[in-house]
Amino acid sequence: MTAFDDLMSFQRETEALAQIAGRLGWDQETVMPRGSAEQRGEEMAAMESVLHARRTDPKLVDWLAAAETPDAAGNRALDLISRSYLKNARVPAKLATEIARVTSVAQGVWADARENNDVAAFLPTLENVVGLIREKGQALADGGDAYDALLDDYEPEASGADIAAMFDAMRSRLVALREAVLGAAHQPAALTGTFPQAGQMDLAREVADAFGYDWTRGRLDLAVHPFSSGSGNDVRITTRVAEQDPFNCVYSTIHEVGHACYELGIDQAYLLTPLGQGVSMGVHESQSRIYENQMGRSRAFTEWLMGRMQAKFGDFGAASADAFYATVNKVHRGYIRTEADEVQYNLHIMLRFDLERDLVAGRLGVKDLEEAWNTRFLGDFGYAVDKPANGILQDVHWSCGLIGYFPTYSLGNLYAGCLHQALRQAVPDLDASLARGDARPATDWLRARLQQHGGLRMPAATIEHACGFAPSAEPLLAYLEQKFRAIYRL
Amino acid sequence: MTAFDDLMSFQRETEALAQIAGRLGWDQETVMPRGSAEQRGEEMAAMESVLHARRTDPKLVDWLAAAETPDAAGNRALDLISRSYLKNARVPAKLATEIARVTSVAQGVWADARENNDVAAFLPTLENVVGLIREKGQALADGGDAYDALLDDYEPEASGADIAAMFDAMRSRLVALREAVLGAAHQPAALTGTFPQAGQMDLAREVADAFGYDWTRGRLDLAVHPFSSGSGNDVRITTRVAEQDPFNCVYSTIHEVGHACYELGIDQAYLLTPLGQGVSMGVHESQSRIYENQMGRSRAFTEWLMGRMQAKFGDFGAASADAFYATVNKVHRGYIRTEADEVQYNLHIMLRFDLERDLVAGRLGVKDLEEAWNTRFLGDFGYAVDKPANGILQDVHWSCGLIGYFPTYSLGNLYAGCLHQALRQAVPDLDASLARGDARPATDWLRARLQQHGGLRMPAATIEHACGFAPSAEPLLAYLEQKFRAIYRL
Numbered sequence: 001m002t003a004f005d006d007l008m009s010f011q012r013e014t015e016a017l018a019q020i021a022g023r024l025g026w027d028q029e030t031v032m033p034r035g036s037a038e039q040r041g042e043e044m045a046a047m048e049s050v051l052h053a054r055r056t057d058p059k060l061v062d063w064l065a066a067a068e069t070p071d072a073a074g075n076r077a078l079d080l081i082s083r084s085y086l087k088n089a090r091v092p093a094k095l096a097t098e099i100a101r102v103t104s105v106a107q108g109v110w111a112d113a114r115e116n117n118d119v120a121a122f123l124p125t126l127e128n129v130v131g132l133i134r135e136k137g138q139a140l141a142d143g144g145d146a147y148d149a150l151l152d153d154y155e156p157e158a159s160g161a162d163i164a165a166m167f168d169a170m171r172s173r174l175v176a177l178r179e180a181v182l183g184a185a186h187q188p189a190a191l192t193g194t195f196p197q198a199g200q201m202d203l204a205r206e207v208a209d210a211f212g213y214d215w216t217r218g219r220l221d222l223a224v225h226p227f228s229s230g231s232g233n234d235v236r237i238t239t240r241v242a243e244q245d246p247f248n249c250v251y252s253t254i255h256e257v258g259h260a261c262y263e264l265g266i267d268q269a270y271l272l273t274p275l276g277q278g279v280s281m282g283v284h285e286s287q288s289r290i291y292e293n294q295m296g297r298s299r300a301f302t303e304w305l306m307g308r309m310q311a312k313f314g315d316f317g318a319a320s321a322d323a324f325y326a327t328v329n330k331v332h333r334g335y336i337r338t339e340a341d342e343v344q345y346n347l348h349i350m351l352r353f354d355l356e357r358d359l360v361a362g363r364l365g366v367k368d369l370e371e372a373w374n375t376r377f378l379g380d381f382g383y384a385v386d387k388p389a390n391g392i393l394q395d396v397h398w399s400c401g402l403i404g405y406f407p408t409y410s411l412g413n414l415y416a417g418c419l420h421q422a423l424r425q426a427v428p429d430l431d432a433s434l435a436r437g438d439a440r441p442a443t444d445w446l447r448a449r450l451q452q453h454g455g456l457r458m459p460a461a462t463i464e465h466a467c468g469f470a471p472s473a474e475p476l477l478a479y480l481e482q483k484f485r486a487i488y489r490l
Numbered sequence: 491m492t493a494f495d496d497l498m499s500f501q502r503e504t505e506a507l508a509q510i511a512g513r514l515g516w517d518q519e520t521v522m523p524r525g526s527a528e529q530r531g532e533e534m535a536a537m538e539s540v541l542h543a544r545r546t547d548p549k550l551v552d553w554l555a556a557a558e559t560p561d562a563a564g565n566r567a568l569d570l571i572s573r574s575y576l577k578n579a580r581v582p583a584k585l586a587t588e589i590a591r592v593t594s595v596a597q598g599v600w601a602d603a604r605e606n607n608d609v610a611a612f613l614p615t616l617e618n619v620v621g622l623i624r625e626k627g628q629a630l631a632d633g634g635d636a637y638d639a640l641l642d643d644y645e646p647e648a649s650g651a652d653i654a655a656m657f658d659a660m661r662s663r664l665v666a667l668r669e670a671v672l673g674a675a676h677q678p679a680a681l682t683g684t685f686p687q688a689g690q691m692d693l694a695r696e697v698a699d700a701f702g703y704d705w706t707r708g709r710l711d712l713a714v715h716p717f718s719s720g721s722g723n724d725v726r727i728t729t730r731v732a733e734q735d736p737f738n739c740v741y742s743t744i745h746e747v748g749h750a751c752y753e754l755g756i757d758q759a760y761l762l763t764p765l766g767q768g769v770s771m772g773v774h775e776s777q778s779r780i781y782e783n784q785m786g787r788s789r790a791f792t793e794w795l796m797g798r799m800q801a802k803f804g805d806f807g808a809a810s811a812d813a814f815y816a817t818v819n820k821v822h823r824g825y826i827r828t829e830a831d832e833v834q835y836n837l838h839i840m841l842r843f844d845l846e847r848d849l850v851a852g853r854l855g856v857k858d859l860e861e862a863w864n865t866r867f868l869g870d871f872g873y874a875v876d877k878p879a880n881g882i883l884q885d886v887h888w889s890c891g892l893i894g895y896f897p898t899y900s901l902g903n904l905y906a907g908c909l910h911q912a913l914r915q916a917v918p919d920l921d922a923s924l925a926r927g928d929a930r931p932a933t934d935w936l937r938a939r940l941q942q943h944g945g946l947r948m949p950a951a952t953i954e955h956a957c958g959f960a961p962s963a964e965p966l967l968a969y970l971e972q973k974f975r976a977i978y979r980l
Contacts, residue, residue: 016536019529023517024510031521035706036724039509042762046506050540216525234526272532 003066004074008273010063011081014054015272019231021047026229026236028107030221037108041101048100055088073275076456080274083156090139099132103401110399111224119370119388126398127366130359133403137360147360150404154281155411157458160357163407166414166473167350173477177484178343181331184488188326192317195246199312203246204239204253206308210301211257211291212440213237214264225396226252226338228259228288231277235263246309247328248339251292258291259284261443265451280459281405285412286419287446293342293413294420294479295442299325300434308437326487333383335390343484344381346413351376352395352406360403415463417476419446422467493556494564498763500553501571504544505762509721511537516719516726518597520711531594538590545578563765566946570764573646580629589622593891600889601714609860609878616888617856620849623893627850637850640894644771645901647948650847653897656904656963657840663967667974668833671821674978678816683806685736685799693736693802694729694743697795701781702930703727703747704754715886716742716828718749718778721767725753736799737818738829741782748781749774751933755941770949771895775902776909777936783832783903784910784969785932789815790924798927816977823873825880833974834871836903841866842885842896850893905953907966909936912957 001009024047028040064082069075088096106125113122137146147160204220218230223238230236237256241249262278270276278284295301303321305328310316318324331341337348355372358364364372373392374385385391397405424430426445433441449466456462463471484490491499514537518530554572559565578586596615603612627636637650694710708720713728720726727746731739752768760766768774785791793811795818800806808814821831827838845862848854854862863882864875875881887895914920916935923931940956953961974980 012532013536013539016529016533017540020510020514020533020537024513027513027517031709033705033707033709033724033726035704039506039723039761042502043506043510046503047510049503050507214525215523217523219521219523233529234523236523271529 002068003063004068004070004078007060007063007067007081008077010054010057010059011077011274012272014051015274015276017047017051017054019234019272021051022230023234026238028104029223029225029227030238034108037105041104044104045097045101049093049097052088052091052093052096055084056093060085073270073456077274080455084274087140087152090142091136092139095132095135095139099129099136099401102128102132103399106399106401107396110393110396114224114389114393117388117393119392122393122399123366123369126369129399129401130366130403133401134360134362137403147357147404150360151407152404154402154405155408155459156280157460158282158407158411160407163353163411167346167353167407167410170346170410170414170473170477171350173481174343174346177481178331178347180490181343181484181488184490186489188330188487189317189319189323190330190332191245191247191327193313194243195309195313195316197241197243200241200243200246200249201239203308203312204249206437207250207254207296207305208237208257210304210437210439211254211261211295212443213257213260217264218260220253226256228256228263231263231266232271233264235260245339246313250305251296252338254296255288255292258288261291261446262287262451265443265447266454267452270454270456275455277455279455279457279462281408282411282415283450283459283462285409286415286463287412287451289412289416290419290423290442290446291439294416294423295430295434295439297328297342298431298434300431301437301439302328303435304437329484329487331484331488333381335377335385336394338394342413342480346410347380349406349410351380353410356398356403356406414473414476415471417473417479418463418467418469418471419450420479421475422449422469492558493553494558494560494568497550497553497557497571498567500544500547500549501567501764502762504541505764505766507537507541507544509724509762511541512720513724516728518594519713519715519717520728524598527595527598531591534594535587535591539583539587542578542581542583542586545574546583550575563760563946567764570945574764577630577642580632581626582629585622585625585629589619589626589891592618592622593889596889596891597886600883600886604714604879604883607878607883609882612883612889613856613859616859619889619891620856620893623891624850624852627893637847637894640850641897642894644892644895645898645949646770647950648772648897648901650897653843653901657836657843657897657900660836660900660904660963660967661840663971664833664836667971668821668837670980671833671974671978674980676979678820678977679807679809679813680820680822681735681737681806681817683803684733685803685806687731687733689802690731690733690736690739691729693798694739696798696927697740697744697786698727698747700791700794700927700929701744701747701751701785702933703750707754708750710743716746718746718753721753721756722761723754725750735829736803740795741786742828744786745778745782748778751781751936752777752941755933755937756944757942760944760946765945767945769945769947769952771898772901772905773940773949773952775899776905776953777902777941779902779906780909780913780932780936781929784906784913785920785924785929787818787832788921788924790921791927791929792818793925794927819974819977821974821978823871825867825875826884832903832970836900837870839896839900841870843900846888846893846896904963904966905961907963907969908953908957908959908961909940910969911965912939912959 024044032040064078067078069078106129109125110122134146137150140149145160151158151160208220217233218235218237221238222240226238226240228235228237237260239249239253262284266276302325306318306321306324329341331343334340340348355364370392377391378384423442423445427441430442450462457465460471514534522530554568557568559568596619599615600612624636627640630639641648641650698710707723708725708727711728712730716728716730718725718727727750729739729743752774756766792815796808796811796814819831821833824830830838845854860882868874913932913935917931920932940952947955950961
């Protein structure tokens, strides 16, 4: 055994333990009895304590110094282990364990508070979480910017300043498009009717099939907040059902299938290595978004979807395939980020990005967060939040300690715009497949160009390798303008 | 912090990690995608490696030497940690990890083989498992008897010789009763009809309620082989459904509720300590058995059950409450241990006990196991095994590496007989409650006398403390003879 082999063998166990921790998270959000939350907090803390000890094990330093790397993948593995070591070594074990314990319990508190629209019941817990995450950010930053340090967990090489600049560049064209669309004479019909849960779950399975989700290595369950979970050969997805809004279930499912196809598509040679998972949340989100939006909300795919919905639910009043396509893409006044249309989605992100950056910088206190949210929302969207479940309590992220995560959603949208441009050039007859409910040619292309490579390259390099050009906002903005001007007959 | 506090704090994390490992087992048997089995094997091995390292950590020796114990519970905790250390230290880490990896994969191989009645597909895997477990037994025994050493994992203070003697003492009276019953002029009617899955699952929830199962700290799912899983505040049960045989679902559920009530009833002060789980498999089985048999198959409870089944499934031909009680308790010619009646159940155990003892001693090879099983079955039961799923492939245990476990089922039956005698004296009007579908007065008595104490006392002392007398086979045999002679009008 060489130092490299010893290191990779140790790392393989660490990756396996991390998969277990992830699966506990899945369990907690889908099947765990509510009364088990406190005990689960201790279990998660114990697991985090083990993982933290391994990620900061002094043996890593010796192995990293002595390891000879056989190839580029080996080099990249060493680089990722080294980055992980340096970051984890900066966070005291006690703090890491405490974060695991507190956020595990916080998710239950959040779910109850959201159900009861009770902000006061959540704030002390959120205060605790934000305090611990700030402490972690400051430890990681080591004198630098705490928010940037947190962001690096989700999007290596990104910075708050770059993201703010990106948002500034996108904002004016998105706002102009939104105002044009909402002021247009032609407005698509909204969907009406009731769509029973069992039929929606059947439909969710069909759309997952359409994108090539591998059921032998995954499963679909219900959760309050849809998510995908796991790497390698156990990658599970969740969805939710609202009987008045089947699009919620359909597009949550396609979104999570995108995440899952990325993980399931990674080269098996990278299984349980540092390269064996998506390289960043932004690149992950590019997969979920291109599945959900550029393909799932396309004219071709929605024609197939309309047929499947008619087969399951009978005539629900869609006048034509064109009208149904417009209904799917209707820009509506809503509160919920995960239900937002493509034009307004990024406004939701900008709001959260600014608020959480202020929280970490200490410019905003948790006790003032609801007012800040509601004021900003009124300004950005033009109407007031009607209840906390539609405002500050809508997302699970902060209760999980995921601060620095939100902007990666918009970065993913940007990357998806680039990938879509390249995909359409590479697979010119994609629409013919999508109209048959078969998106697998797109999954095949994405797998070959991007998914199989897992964590081999840095995020922007991953996108550039796949597309053949450096990522920018232009393809996304051009796509949105063309699509929505056509739908709204502008 | 004293040495005792340090030790208990370290132990608390170990117990939390052990709960995680147990929950992975639940996941594997209920919800895991089939294609994830190999990866799960690596995950379980990594977890086992962590647990083994903690259970053999040299720090334990220092702490154990220095710890001052505050009370009897503390003394017992030290004793249990010390026993665990001494045992685990005898098993090489590599062997423990390999057993975890191999048995994790073996369970999937077994499930496939059972489904396809394909013994040949299972034997190489079983050979591997038996070889590893023999190696473990020999390491544990350190020159003594390997089977006794394995048994000690499930039933401390028991020995193969004592159990063989116990079986000899019970056998003649059980065989005499069985022959009298099967030769009786009066034979109860068998149940006929079809009972849809959804109704059976509803009924399973009702019977779990009847015994006071705490849904806020548990859940019910389907599994190939019913089991209960977890300690503390997350104790889950599983059942199975055969549409021609609703008793399978009902009595599997009550059985697992018995196990779960034991774990859920343990004093919260013992949570995540060595005392925070059932003391042995035999004592555990006494709980599942007294719930399933002495209460669940009593005249009083079956009258309530008949009413609930008629409400759910309509008239299914039960002539009277007496006739239904006799049908529930009908002694039938069957193949499956978990479906066996109270009279014949222990014959199934004696068969497995003798075969696995021979396997461990090297007197029997895995390649000859099917023939040995079938020959012994024909001799004990009077008819031949018709297919492997009804013979050698019926139980999950050996694929999990659970060798030395089976005899604890019969020990549990014996303990249940003792507890039932004491329970009936303490709660003389229990039948009135059972006839209303309310077994909670029994759960209350069992909790106060036995369940709350968890691992505080050794197994036999636990039973003696609860009953007020030393355990013996006499109460069980007297109960069986009285019950079945009455049903069969002998």
